[in-house]
Amino acid sequence: DQQVKQNSPSLSVQEGRISILNCDYTNSMFDYFLWYKKYPAEGPTFLISISSIKDKNEDGRFTVFLNKSAKHLSLHIVPSQPGDSAVYFCAASGSNYKLTFGKGTLLTVNP
């Protein structure tokens, strides 16, 4: 049973526009959420995170929104750049710190 779901396997966006990547979770014990970006043949790179006590965290072009009642989070990238093209993973953790990942969304930003 998947506890973290990324229902869109892929997303295509024009350069300069907003990219919105979505993630849903089922385990109410999760209290920390992270987004990682992954290029082919590399390990995941940490992007941004949010604690369950917050509903928004912003870092430059990246903003993560958390809706605890809906068990939903999203990553907004604005403006999108071609270098943002990668697979984005949503991950969640509880008190034991181990991360549970979604299957990822392949973002393609077209010039």
Add this chain to the structure above:
Amino acid sequence: GAGVSQTPSNKVTEKGKYVELRCDPISGHTALYWYRQSLGQGPEFLIYFQGTGAADDSGLPNDRFFAVRPEGSVSTLKIQRTERGDSAVYLCASSYKGTETQYFGPGTRLLVL
């Protein structure tokens, strides 16, 4: 500073052989994690070390898999009697004192023929 490093970057072995995968965490990070990523999936948790001891090994798939971290820094993931289904990318991550943000290495791509 230096990030998490993993060696080898690629490993090809034959079914039934023994392999060791090494992870060097970020200096000063006391927590170390191993994950496994199969094609089309997200990374899946294998084991978590806090210092020298395995705090959680609930993700190890069976007793062919074992990991050690004898001095609280470098860790080795050991796989005995490898099977074709063990083929995957093995990722290592570390974090400071078990805080939530984990930093990943580039992974070891294991192929069992």
